[in-house]
Amino acid sequence: MKQNENGTWVSWNENLTYKYKSLYKVTSEEELQEVVKKSEKIRVFGSKQSSADIASGVETLIDITSYNKILTVDDSACTITVQSGLILGDLLEEIEAKGWCIPCLPDINTVTIGGALATGTHGTSGKLLSEYITKCSIVLADGSVKIITDKDELIYAVRVSLGVLGVLSEITFQCEPIYTLHVKEGPEDDKVWLPKINERLKKHDFLRILWLPHTNKGYVITGDKIDPNTEIKEDLGPAFLKHRRTASKILYKYTHIFPWFTAIANKLLYIGFFSSKKEHKGSLYQATVTKSRGSTLELAEWTIGLDKFPTVFEELKTEINKWNNKSFIHIPMDIRFVYKDTSWLSYAYKKDTVTMGCVSRNAATADTYEAFKTIEKIFLKHGGKPHWAKRFAAKNTELSKIYEKWEDFKILRRKLDPTNKFLNPYLTELFNEKTNN
Template structure:
């Protein structure tokens, strides 16, 4: 175990910074137990890619990125057990080599698995990633080990815990047989992709809409399962599409000063980069997961029951298209779909949901980005739920109204962590703790 003293923890976008007294880089479970048991206040981190202030801000920090081994496979039951610091890319590539998959993957592959589970990371057209966990081994606040399986009621709380119930040590996933998707992409007017949306969610094996605010269009990505040897005439679009991020960065550079220019930038970007039809095939991982991303984005994401989504979308669209306010939103707003589950703090607890992501490409000025405030106000009004690893302002009283198991979770948290060892300043406000 390596230890550093007195330093400053900095997030991936450099907009969250905290001093710390001790930083531990652990490689074994015993080291993890020792550090937790001997610390008064402690948090843990992987690749620092959360937009929420949930990771640092306490005396002791644990860097779990070197705690990243594959422990075992069970070929008969399609189980894999790994240490919690493994990166998603290494985890997915290892199960694909076995001919397995997780049927709902997030947009990026650079996050650590433990962090992904703790914040409810998800993809589209399936369950949240944590729903595929079969067994958890985790370290409690006193340093002892507890194991929970998918049959235990406690698993419904642990699967998404924001790291306040304990620290994941070893994680066992129940995987599925891998499959091939035929992916089609094309722009559609809002009235087209919104028509019979609930039926489309059931129709496609993969459905994602990159909505383009201020343009009246969405870029629709669908996927159907096909035999692996099916021949597809691939069309990856013109070669200049690879410059989208650079062009976006340039066009959005001064939109914090001139918010109205966002509408013009969006129309330009949509015309250049979201105006082509594309077609290809591959596994879910190969065909849909981004393999790289620079530290340029700040994100908020809200979910809403699928039956309420048309009403919320109509109000959101009306609000952001007013020219008498500063709510102009950068392209794209990522619209995805999650199936209902029983995880207490899941966005999809007891309801099929639509998730709507909101990005600011000016990370340094994201605190004054009016869109984050507007999207939260509208979604809260309809009982929407925030993504735990992204930006939101809601606290205990509001969260109690939108998460049915909120008070049960708070009670359990106090039982497992009576001294609030795992709470930083940000989390204290969320749970209304001193």
């Protein structure tokens, strides 16, 4: 176990910085227990890619990224057990080598397993990543280890916990046989793709829509399971498509000063990078997951019931098309679909949901990015929920109205962590625990 003293913690996009007194790099569950037990206040971080202020802000930190071993693989049960600091991409490559998959994956592979689970990371056309946990161990505030299986009631709270119930240690995932997707991509008018959502969810195994504000267009991505030997005519589009990130950076560079220019930039980016069709095949991981992400982003994401999404979408579109506000949104807005589950702080608790991402390409000026405020106001109005790892302003008062099990979670949190060891200032305010220090 390594210990550093008196340093500065900096988030991936440099938007958050905090001083700390002690930072530990742990490599075993025993070391994790030791640090948690002796610390008065502690937070755990991995790849630091959260836009929410949940990973630091206290005197003692644990860097979990060296706690990253694949522990066991059970061929008969099709399960794999890993340490929580493992990077998601390393897990996915291991299970693909076994001929397995986890059937719903996020769009990025550089996050740690523990962080992804704690914040409700999800993919599309499936459930949260945490729903595939069959067993896990968690280091509690007193340093003891508690084993939880998918037969225990506690699993419903632990699957999405923001790291405030304890520190996820070892996790067992249920995998499934790998499959091949035939993926088709291309633009469609809003009036075409919006009414087809339910039809497409039934028809396709994979559905994702990249909405392009100020263009009246969406970029629709569908995937259908096929025999891996099926031949398709692959078309990955023009070679210059790989430069979209660079072009976006240039076109959006001064939009914090001239927000209206975003509408022009979006039209140019649509013409250059979203107007052509693509077709390819591959596993879910190879065909749909991004293998890198620029650090100049700031992200928000909101979810709403599938039945309410058309209403919310039309209201949002109407609002951002008004030239008398400053909510000019960088493209794309990522629309994905998460099926209902029973995890207390899941976005999809008891209902099928639609998630809608909102991105600022200028992370340093995100505080003045009006789009974050606009999307939050509209989604909250309709009972929408924020993504835990992304940017939002809602706190206890608003969250208690939209999460049915919010108060139950808070009661459990106090029981498992009576001294608030796992709360930082942001989480203290989020759960309204200011008077319970």
